[in-house]
Every structure is written in structure tokens, then in C-alpha cells.
Amino acid sequence: MEQALNLEPITLPGLELKRPIIISGPCSAETEEQTLETARQLAANGVKIFRAGIWKPRTRPGAFEGVGTLGLPWLKRVKEETGMFISVEVANAHHVFEALKFGVDLIWIGARTTANPFAVQEIADALKGCNMPVLIKNPVNPDLELWIGAIERINRAGITKIGAIHRGFSTYDKSEFRNDPNWQIPIELRRRIPQLPIITDPSHISGKRDLIQSVSQEAMDLNFDGLIIESHMCPEKAWSDASQQVTPEHLKEILKNLVLRRPSIGDTPRVTLDELRKQIDKLDTQLLQILHERMTISEAIGKYKYENNITILQTRRYDEIMNNRKARAIENGLNPEFVVKVFEDIHEESIQRQSTIMNKELQGK
Numbered sequence: 001m002e003q004a005l006n007l008e009p010i011t012l013p014g015l016e017l018k019r020p021i022i023i024s025g026p027c028s029a030e031t032e033e034q035t036l037e038t039a040r041q042l043a044a045n046g047v048k049i050f051r052a053g054i055w056k057p058r059t060r061p062g063a064f065e066g067v068g069t070l071g072l073p074w075l076k077r078v079k080e081e082t083g084m085f086i087s088v089e090v091a092n093a094h095h096v097f098e099a100l101k102f103g104v105d106l107i108w109i110g111a112r113t114t115a116n117p118f119a120v121q122e123i124a125d126a127l128k129g130c131n132m133p134v135l136i137k138n139p140v141n142p143d144l145e146l147w148i149g150a151i152e153r154i155n156r157a158g159i160t161k162i163g164a165i166h167r168g169f170s171t172y173d174k175s176e177f178r179n180d181p182n183w184q185i186p187i188e189l190r191r192r193i194p195q196l197p198i199i200t201d202p203s204h205i206s207g208k209r210d211l212i213q214s215v216s217q218e219a220m221d222l223n224f225d226g227l228i229i230e231s232h233m234c235p236e237k238a239w240s241d242a243s244q245q246v247t248p249e250h251l252k253e254i255l256k257n258l259v260l261r262r263p264s265i266g267d268t269p270r271v272t273l274d275e276l277r278k279q280i281d282k283l284d285t286q287l288l289q290i291l292h293e294r295m296t297i298s299e300a301i302g303k304y305k306y307e308n309n310i311t312i313l314q315t316r317r318y319d320e321i322m323n324n325r326k327a328r329a330i331e332n333g334l335n336p337e338f339v340v341k342v343f344e345d346i347h348e349e350s351i352q353r354q355s356t357i358m359n360k361e362l363q364g365k
């Protein structure tokens with residue numbers, strides 16, 4: 001367990017937050033009309049928490065940087081007209097004060113801000129004495145400690161209604177995602193702080209609308225608590241993140257298609273699960289037996305190489321093994337990257353065994 005965090009469930013007046021918690025709205029509030037019309041359509045589709053970026057952290061100067069405080073009265077109108085709760089991103093103390101002034105119900109800290117402890121501390125200090133719900137996005141870089149550090153800073157300012165937002169991580173590798181989901185990081189966050197709600201942001205993970213359904217489903221299958229999805233009355237015309245926003249109608253469809261599986265096996269019939277687990281146990285035993293046999297053969301190869309004065313590492317042979325196993329992996333419907341990782345480890349251990357045998361032979365001389 002993590003060092004003492006004082007957390008309590010997120011609550012909003014008169015709204016029971018049930019899984020999946022849904023937050024939706026445009027990437028950015030652009031005009032009063034676009035904000036209100038999007039909100040009206042979302043409210044009609046049952047969304048209870050509205051999001052809109054007012055201050056936008058942009059990668060390059062000159063891009064649309066948000067309408068600023070000017071947009072906060074629009075959000076206030078959304079709240080008055082539709083009864084939805086309103087949320088914005090804050091990146092400094094000024095944003096916090098402005099948001100509070102206009103009755104914002106919930107704030108989130110963006111990925112670029114979470115990566116900066118000075119900024120997080122400034123926000124924490126500005127929030128002192130006001131226990132509003134705060135959601136903390138993961139930092140842009142895949143650093144769980146930095147994410148937890150931001151959660152701790154906000155918590156130490158007396159904020160107890162905290163949630164995390166998983167929005168994926170920057171990577172220079174080519175990927176189908178805008179931000180690599182790296183699911184093992186939010187899974188580890190859940191293990192470290194089990195009582196912390198985790199909301200997935202399929203929009204910023206995907207970067208394109210077509211992936212939002214499957215990323216949302218994956219989040220639900222991993223038992224995360226909710227989804228924050230960007231929606232816009234006319235996504236193609238959005239001033240920021242146009243390719244990843246969906247219409248309120250499309251959002252409704254995505255939510256309707258979600259399959260919510262049981263969060264725990266508690267009362268499910270155990271027969272089939274027990275049966276499946278037995279099969280896994282049997283296969284693992286066979287895997288271990290095969291690995292044992294493979295290592296025994298590696299040792300025999302080590303002995304042969306020693307006797308014939310051949311180096312242990314034969315680069316061409318290693319390349320052959322890897323290419324062959326990768327191709328076989330694909331033929332067998334396995335993820336080739338996973339299989340390469342497994343064979344790299346196996347190969348490393350084989351080399352180790354061979355070198356131990358050669359050393360033994362040498363000393364025995």
C-alpha cells in the first residue's frame with residue numbers, strides 16, 4: 001500500500017456516481033453557441049458531467065490556445081440550462097481562482113501539468129480550503145511515480161475527492177495510437193492505490209474517433225471506473241483535436257455498445273473458471289518441462305563448442321532463430337513482439353548455461 005493518502009469517494013451534489021462515470025464535452029469551448037449546443041445534445045443523451053477546455057496547452061505557439069476566462073460564463077449557462085455539472089482543465093493558480101469564481105464543479109490537471117511538480121504544487125496551494133473533486137491526468141511521459149507524486153501533492157492540500165485520468169503516454173515509436181495506452185501503468189496505479197478511481201480518456205489515447213469504441217471497451221474490461229470522451233456538435237470543424245472528437249449521437253452509440261462485465265468473480269459459477277485454470281496449470285507444467293529440456297540441450301551445445309573451440313555467440317544463428325520464431329509467431333496468431341521478448345530471454349539464459357558449462361570444463365582441465 002502507498003503511504004497514507006486520505007481519499008474519499010468522489011461525490012457531486014445529487015448525483016450518484018456509478019460505474020462507468022461518463023464525462024463528455026468538446027476538447028475546447030470555442031463559441032457560446034458551440035458550447036451550449038453540444039451541451040444540450042449531450043444532456044439529452046443522458047450525460048451528467050460536461051467537460052470543455054478553456055485554457056489549452058498547445059505544442060506549438062500560434063495554435064488555438066483556448067478562449068480563456070471569456071468561456072467560463074458559457075459553462076455557467078450550460079450548468080443553469082442543462083443541469084449538468086461542469087469541469088475544466090486548470091494549469092495554474094489563476095485558472096483555479098477563475099474556475100471557482102464561475103462555479104465549476106470539478107477540475108482536472110492536464111498531462112503536461114502533471115509532469116511539472118512546481119505547477120502541481122501551485123494548483124494544490126490555490127485549492128487549499130476548497131475540497132472540490134480533482135482529476136489528475138497521467139504525465140505525458142510514462143512515469144508512475146510522477147503521477148503518484150501529483151496525487152500526493154493535491155491530497156496534502158486537503159483535497160480528498162481525487163480521481164486519476166489515464167490518457168496514454170507520449171512515445172516516439174510509430175503506433176496506431178496518439179498516446180500509447182501502456183495499460184500496465186494504470187493497472188499498477190490501481191494496485192498501489194486501490195481506492196483511487198481511474199477514468200480512461202480514450203480520446204487522447206486514440207487520437208482518432210474510430211479507435212474510441214475499442215479503447216473504451218478495453219478500459220471497461222480492465223475494470224476502470226469511467227470514461228472521459230471528447231464530443232463536439234460538429235467534430236470535423238473543431239478548433240482543436242478535430243480527428244478524435246465524436247458527435248453526441250456517436251457518443252451515445254459508443255456507450256450503448258459497451259459491454260460491462262462483472263468486476264469480480266465473486267458469485268459467478270466457478271465450474272468453468274476452475275476448469276480453465278486447470279488447463280492453464282497443465283500447459284504451464286508442460287512449458288516448464290520443455291524449457292528444462294531446451295536448457296539441457298543448450299548445455300550439450302556448450303560442451304560441444306568448448307571441445308571444438310567455437311565461440312558461444314553465433315550471430316547468424318541468433319538472427320535465424322529470431323526471424324524464424326517471429327514468423328512462426330505470426331502464423332500461430334501470436335503477437336510477434338511478445339514472442340521476440342520471450343525468445344530473447346530464453347536465448348540469454350541459454351548463453352548463460354553454455355558459458356557456465358565451458359567454464360566448468362576449463363576448470364576441470
Ligand code: PEP
Nearest residue numbers: 027053110111112167204
Ligand atoms: C484535454 O483533455 O483536452 C487535454 C489537453 O488533454 P491532455 O492533458 O491529456 O493532453
Ligand code: MN
Nearest residue numbers: 027230240241
Ligand atoms: Mn483535446
